[in-house]
Amino acid sequence: MYEHNLQRTACNMTYGPFGGVKGRDLICIQSMDGMLMLFEQESYAFGRFLPGFLLPGPLAYSSRTDSFITVSSCQQVESYKYQVLAFATDADERQDTEQRKLSSGKRLVVDWVLNIGEQARDICVVSFNQGVSSVFVLGERNFFCLKDNGQIRFMKKLDYSPSCFIPYCSVQEGTINTLIANHSKMLNVYQDVTLKWATQLPCIPVSVKVANFQDLKGVIVTLSDDGHLQCSYLGTDPSLFQAPKVDSREINYEEMNAEMKELQKIIREATKTQDILPESEKQRDVTVTAEVSPDLDEESQAIDSEVKAGTVPSVTVKITIQSRVTAQKPNMAVCVQAPLAVTCDQFVFDDLEPDSSETVVVSVFLKENCSPSELEGTCMVSYNISTELNPEGIPRVSQCNFSLPLKLVCFPVQPSKSANHKLTIDTNKPPISFVTIFPDFVDPSEGDQANALGFQFLTGSKTTLLASKTSQRYRIQSDQLEDLWLVTKELIHRLEEHFKNQNCKDFACTFSGSIPLQEYFELIDQHFELRLNAEKYQELLSERAVQFRAIERRLLTRFKDKTPAPLQHLDTLLEGTFREVIALADAAEENQVNMFQAFAKLKSATHLVIMLISLWQKLSTDQTAILEATLLPLAEDTQELGWEETVDAAVSYLLRTCLSKSSKEQALTLSSQLSMPKDTSRLKKNITLFCDRLAKGGRLSLSTDSATHQAAVMSGGCATIPESDLEERTVVPGSTAMFASHEQTAKQKSKPGKKRKIMLFHFEVYRSSFQNACGHMKQMAFISAFIGIISSFSCYNSTMCRILRLFSLFCQEWLNCKDQSWN
Numbered sequence: 001m002y003e004h005n006l007q008r009t010a011c012n013m014t015y016g017p018f019g020g021v022k023g024r025d026l027i028c029i030q031s032m033d034g035m036l037m038l039f040e041q042e043s044y045a046f047g048r049f050l051p052g053f054l055l056p057g058p059l060a061y062s063s064r065t066d067s068f069i070t071v072s073s074c075q076q077v078e079s080y081k082y083q084v085l086a087f088a089t090d091a092d093e094r095q096d097t098e099q100r101k102l103s104s105g106k107r108l109v110v111d112w113v114l115n116i117g118e119q120a121r122d123i124c125v126v127s128f129n130q131g132v133s134s135v136f137v138l139g140e141r142n143f144f145c146l147k148d149n150g151q152i153r154f155m156k157k158l159d160y161s162p163s164c165f166i167p168y169c170s171v172q173e174g175t176i177n178t179l180i181a182n183h184s185k186m187l188n189v190y191q192d193v194t195l196k197w198a199t200q201l202p203c204i205p206v207s208v209k210v211a212n213f214q215d216l217k218g219v220i221v222t223l224s225d226d227g228h229l230q231c232s233y234l235g236t237d238p239s240l241f242q243a244p245k246v247d248s249r250e251i252n253y254e255e256m257n258a259e260m261k262e263l264q265k266i267i268r269e270a271t272k273t274q275d276i277l278p279e280s281e282k283q284r285d286v287t288v289t290a291e292v293s294p295d296l297d298e299e300s301q302a303i304d305s306e307v308k309a310g311t312v313p314s315v316t317v318k319i320t321i322q323s324r325v326t327a328q329k330p331n332m333a334v335c336v337q338a339p340l341a342v343t344c345d346q347f348v349f350d351d352l353e354p355d356s357s358e359t360v361v362v363s364v365f366l367k368e369n370c371s372p373s374e375l376e377g378t379c380m381v382s383y384n385i386s387t388e389l390n391p392e393g394i395p396r397v398s399q400c401n402f403s404l405p406l407k408l409v410c411f412p413v414q415p416s417k418s419a420n421h422k423l424t425i426d427t428n429k430p431p432i433s434f435v436t437i438f439p440d441f442v443d444p445s446e447g448d449q450a451n452a453l454g455f456q457f458l459t460g461s462k463t464t465l466l467a468s469k470t471s472q473r474y475r476i477q478s479d480q481l482e483d484l485w486l487v488t489k490e491l492i493h494r495l496e497e498h499f500k501n502q503n504c505k506d507f508a509c510t511f512s513g514s515i516p517l518q519e520y521f522e523l524i525d526q527h528f529e530l531r532l533n534a535e536k537y538q539e540l541l542s543e544r545a546v547q548f549r550a551i552e553r554r555l556l557t558r559f560k561d562k563t564p565a566p567l568q569h570l571d572t573l574l575e576g577t578f579r580e581v582i583a584l585a586d587a588a589e590e591n592q593v594n595m596f597q598a599f600a601k602l603k604s605a606t607h608l609v610i611m612l613i614s615l616w617q618k619l620s621t622d623q624t625a626i627l628e629a630t631l632l633p634l635a636e637d638t639q640e641l642g643w644e645e646t647v648d649a650a651v652s653y654l655l656r657t658c659l660s661k662s663s664k665e666q667a668l669t670l671s672s673q674l675s676m677p678k679d680t681s682r683l684k685k686n687i688t689l690f691c692d693r694l695a696k697g698g699r700l701s702l703s704t705d706s707a708t709h710q711a712a713v714m715s716g717g718c719a720t721i722p723e724s725d726l727e728e729r730t731v732v733p734g735s736t737a738m739f740a741s742h743e744q745t746a747k748q749k750s751k752p753g754k755k756r757k758i759m760l761f762h763f764e765v766y767r768s769s770f771q772n773a774c775g776h777m778k779q780m781a782f783i784s785a786f787i788g789i790i791s792s793f794s795c796y797n798s799t800m801c802r803i804l805r806l807f808s809l810f811c812q813e814w815l816n817c818k819d820q821s822w823n
Contacts (some may be wrong), residue, residue, distance in 0.1 A: 071120035112150035290402035301363035339368025419477035482604035
């Protein structure tokens with residue numbers, strides 16, 4: 001019908017019969033800068049600025065008082081009469097008010113003000129009765145109901161964060177019902193200040209209304225911020241349907257038994273043929289395969305590599321996705337462990353048709369300036385499979401792993417005769433020529449005489465592999481401990497593959513040397529020192545940032561002052577602080593890079609220690625998995641949860657469970673909160689003790705029974721308590737000596753076996769006291785069962801002491817009341 005091009009940014013609006021006009025409504029729009037613009041249909045009437053305006057608030061119009069009600073940024077409810085707005089100074093001419101006469105306009109004066117002490121979410125003016133009008137204001141923590149003159153009718157303190165509200169008429173005379181929605185997805189129904197009903201909503205509404213439809217009255221309409229519109233009904237319609245009476249008939253038990261047997265037969269057959277996965281899952285709907293190229297790329301595909309070597313090589317990985325069914329929204333992620341990287345790690349495909357396939361090609365290269373601890377990658381594909389019950393699709397995941405070649409991170413060089421770190425791997429088979437097991441690193445012209453091989457890593461270090469001519473041993477040596485890992489792993493893997501192809505099943509590798517714990521501890525100290533430096537840099541950055549903001553505030557105060565004052569070298573101090581912040585940030589970033597490289601070295605050394613321990617103690621696959629979970633619990637090291645405290649907690653747990661020497665160690669409790677330690681002395685001590693327990697015959701296990709058995713084995717066995725010892729000691733029943741002896745023995749520092757023996761003796765005394773006092777079978781059965789439960793505990797800890805004290809009080813009370821029944 002008509003439109004208005006607004007000259008200011010609008011915030012909200014209201015409408016009504018302003019000035020008492022009849023038969024039509026006028027429009028009032030509030031702008032972001034506090035101007036009220038009034039329109040009479042096609043024409044612009046006038047504009048007025050609200051005094052002391054900072055931010056716009058909710059706006060409502062009261063037809064009873066012909067006034068506009070809003071909440072200012074001063075957290076006050078303000079009311080302005082329309083007549084005052086109409087006769088006030090025009091907004092377009094307010095700049096010239098000082099030059100114009102006072103008679104040309106009036107100053108805008110507020111009608112009434114109420115301080116509510118908080119910002120308002122919404123304002124609503126209702127008048128269900130012709131004589132009474134109410135102004136409802138929804139604050140951030142309170143709900144107000146005001147009279148039309150600004151006096152508070154009532155208020156309600158809210159214990160939640162409201163989002164929207166709407167008042168509506170009540171069936172009870174003199175009261176008003178209000179719907180208030182909050183950010184906890186709850187809709188509360190209030191009658192004045194009394195909560196009458198509360199219901200849960202599926203989303204957080206930003207607007208709520210009460211509507212009446214053709215055949216349904218009182219429908220609650222809610223709208224969320226993401227466009228979710230819902231029409232709800234508070235309560236249920238009565239059901240007029242009545243179920244007819246069931247015809248009574250006699251039950252045929254023979255037919256029921258036959259039907260029951262048939263159903264049980266079907267259940268048994270289904271149980272026998274039931275598998276963990278359904279029949280369709282035995283053959284994957286979508287399969288992923290990854291094929292690594294045997295040769296490096298002729299032209300390197302490395303992107304933004306930080307390796308300082310010349311050309312960084314890359315290898316191509318071809319990934320194929322095959323689908324048997326319709327796969328919806330397939331997404332693929334290619335993951336490799338840093339410092340390795342791929343040219344593209346995320347792929348999004350169109351829906352895959354049945355018996356179709358997709359192929360992608362990526363390249364893997366070394367990006368960071370350190371050697372990786374793993375040469376493996378993973379491809380994961382997520383997709384949806386639609387079913388009859390769920391046409392949108394059920395999410396599924398398929399994945400596959402691939403191994404990268406060793407020559408991706410190193411290349412062959414001349415072997416070195418001297419090195420700082422050396423390892424010797426023993427085998428039970430004659431040594432194999434390196435031409436056979438390392439054809440990609442050895443020149444074929446050397447023939448079978450090649451018994452030394454050199455590996456030059458891209459990061460600068462060199463590792464040498466030697467094969468003994470007279471014994472069945474291989475030696476790996478390098479100047480860096482962490483560089484021994486990849487070459488040792490590759491050697492053992494290629495030897496196992498070689499003898500597996502030769503149909504040799506008894507090949508085994510062993511390690512009889514000493515575990516290089518001291519060199520390993522040096523890497524731990526280097527990593528931990530960088531973590532401490534990171535904390536120091538963070539504290540210094542925080543201090544300099546606080547100082548920088550304080551200087552900024554002082555300078556802003558000087559600049560805003562009408563009378564200029566000297567800066568007193570505040571600008572010089574600000575510049576110096578800024579340079580310190582930049583220098584500290586650069587140092588923290590450099591320390592972060594060094595910490596990443598130190599953690600990569602620590603992971604490689606930890607992998608090496610795990611392999612040496614498994615070869616040394618001939619651990620099984622399950623035990624090796626426990627060892628890996630203990631020493632490598634984190635894939636990434638963070639400042640909140642670091643490697644040192646996590647490994648210390650895991651090793652301490654194994655030392656007090658499966659590797660404990662006595663039941664006293666098993667009773668120790670660990671701290672439930674992991675925090676960064678002050679130093680690494682405790683961790684290094686626990687790792688040394690861990691290796692020592694393994695050397696003495698301890699075995700890694702998560703079972704409690706095996707842990708108790710191993711504790712007995714490592715401690716040399718423990719003697720059982722003969723039952724005759726309990727019967728030899730006698731105490732006069734009913735005397736106080738038996739309770740006094742308990743308090744004395746509880747304070748003694750004796751061995752757990754002795755404490756348990758004393759505890760069982762006390763319970764034997766209680767049983768004899770009951771027998772002499774009452775002689776009932778029920779008491780005897782109760783006491784005997786209680787003694788059996790307590791005797792199953794292996795130690796006498798604080799919980800047992802508490803149980804014993806309570807039982808002593810119980811026995812005293814019972815012996816003092818012998819004439820009462822056992823009830």
